[in-house]
Amino acid sequence: MASRDEVMAALARVAGPDGKTPLPDSGAVSGLTLRDGKVFLAIVVDPDRAKAMEPMRAAAEAAIKAVPGVAGAVVTLTAEAARAVAGGAQGHGHAHTAQTPRAGRAAQPIPGVKHIIAVASGKGGVGKSTVACNLAVGLAKLGLRIGVLDADLFGPSMPRLFGLSAKPDVAADGQKLVPLEAYGVKVMSIGFLIDEGAPVVWRGPMVMSALTQLLREVAWGDLDVLVVDMPPGTGDTQLTMAQNVPLSGAVIVSTPQDLALIDARRGIAMFKQVQVPLIGIVENMSYFLCPHCGGRTDVFSHAGAKREAETLGVPFLGEVPLDIAIRANSDDGRPVVACLADSAHAGAFVEIARRVAETLETGAPGAKPAPRIRFV
Ligand code: ADP
Numbered sequence: 001m002a003s004r005d006e007v008m009a010a011l012a013r014v015a016g017p018d019g020k021t022p023l024p025d026s027g028a029v030s031g032l033t034l035r036d037g038k039v040f041l042a043i044v045v046d047p048d049r050a051k052a053m054e055p056m057r058a059a060a061e062a063a064i065k066a067v068p069g070v071a072g073a074v075v076t077l078t079a080e081a082a083r084a085v086a087g088g089a090q091g092h093g094h095a096h097t098a099q100t101p102r103a104g105r106a107a108q109p110i111p112g113v114k115h116i117i118a119v120a121s122g123k124g125g126v127g128k129s130t131v132a133c134n135l136a137v138g139l140a141k142l143g144l145r146i147g148v149l150d151a152d153l154f155g156p157s158m159p160r161l162f163g164l165s166a167k168p169d170v171a172a173d174g175q176k177l178v179p180l181e182a183y184g185v186k187v188m189s190i191g192f193l194i195d196e197g198a199p200v201v202w203r204g205p206m207v208m209s210a211l212t213q214l215l216r217e218v219a220w221g222d223l224d225v226l227v228v229d230m231p232p233g234t235g236d237t238q239l240t241m242a243q244n245v246p247l248s249g250a251v252i253v254s255t256p257q258d259l260a261l262i263d264a265r266r267g268i269a270m271f272k273q274v275q276v277p278l279i280g281i282v283e284n285m286s287y288f289l290c291p292h293c294g295g296r297t298d299v300f301s302h303a304g305a306k307r308e309a310e311t312l313g314v315p316f317l318g319e320v321p322l323d324i325a326i327r328a329n330s331d332d333g334r335p336v337v338a339c340l341a342d343s344a345h346a347g348a349f350v351e352i353a354r355r356v357a358e359t360l361e362t363g364a365p366g367a368k369p370a371p372r373i374r375f376v
Pocket of ligand 1: 121123124125126127128129130131157232284285286320321322323324326327328330331
């Protein structure tokens with residue numbers, strides 16, 4: 001098994017961000033973790049130079065992989081929290097360094113993965129991740145082969161929602177990470193790779209670099225659908241991601257309040273801008289189900305999302321009640337679709353999953369025919 005010192009010695013042969021000082025002396029190495037022969041390393045760089053730093057990142061990864069006893073290595077570029085804040089970054093999607101999206105998309109498909117769909121919301125806290133998780137488990141229940149990519153680098157929630165905390169293994173070829181698995185779903189999240197509480201602030205190009213690794217350097221195997229939990233919001237970063245991931249379509253999660261709907265509208269506009277078809281809208285926290293009497297209360301103006309979907313000509317996929325059982329079980333890593341399989345909530349999610357699966361089969365409105373994958 002490789003030691004920390006051996007890894008550092010290997011990194012000494014790689015020049016740090018200034019192009020000459022060896023990495024271990026550059027002060028840029030942070031968050032070196034070794035576990036079972038797997039090495040996870042973050043290198044702190046100036047966010048504005050992240051793109052230029054990609055060869056350094058790749059060289060560091062290659063150097064670590066060459067150390068005897070190292071089964072695999074993942075090196076990511078990060079911006080130090082303090083520095084990024086000083087630079088004015090909010091962390092959430094307003095990275096001015098993100099590439100300006102072009103019209104049209106040229107994202108490469110992932111061999112073996114039939115469909116990739118995004119679950120997105122115009123703002124945080126509307127239950128996007130909860131819906132993404134239960135939708136994925138619901139799709140798996142329908143007999144489909146499902147993966148979940150937690151692309152919410154700013155606040156990964158899939159480890160918690162699926163009750164997963166192990167570090168992923170490295171595949172036999174030493175190249176790819178093996179996704180973790182729960183409730184019949186393969187899951188990959190930056191949360192598995194970076195210690196919780198690590199002060200990581202992602203900026204535009206780093207987001208793309210990390211996302212590309214999570215997307216393409218993972219042994220997904222054959223999947224019918226890969227569900228991508230997008231970061232909340234509609235900033236440049238999200239737009240760039242929506243453009244760079246080869247999406248079959250997007251599911252927008254909204255609560256019924258007017259405010260959330262304004263945000264949802266922004267989300268819809270964002271996907272339209274990058275020509276990603278909209279599979280539909282899910283109204284979460286649609287109404288309140290009392291756990292004591294079973295009575296129903298429309299806390300917000302119920303069915304706002306449904307009305308909005310009709311106005312916008314976007315399919316309405318279904319509504320999920322606000323219920324303590326959903327919150328409590330989700331926070332314990334027990335998706336209600338799997339753990340309260342007979343409940344009305346589980347039924348609602350499975351119905352939403354069925355609609356999504358049907359849409360993928362027949363093609364989302366505005367979808368182009370799926371690209372043919374040529375095997376050589
Ligand atoms: P987002 O991904 O939009 O930020 P989350 O999925 O993390 O939102 O949900 C935010 C909080 O709301 C979590 O504590 C979650 O358990 C809770 N929550 C989500 N949907 C529901 C629901 N339908 N009923 C009750 N609590 C919910």
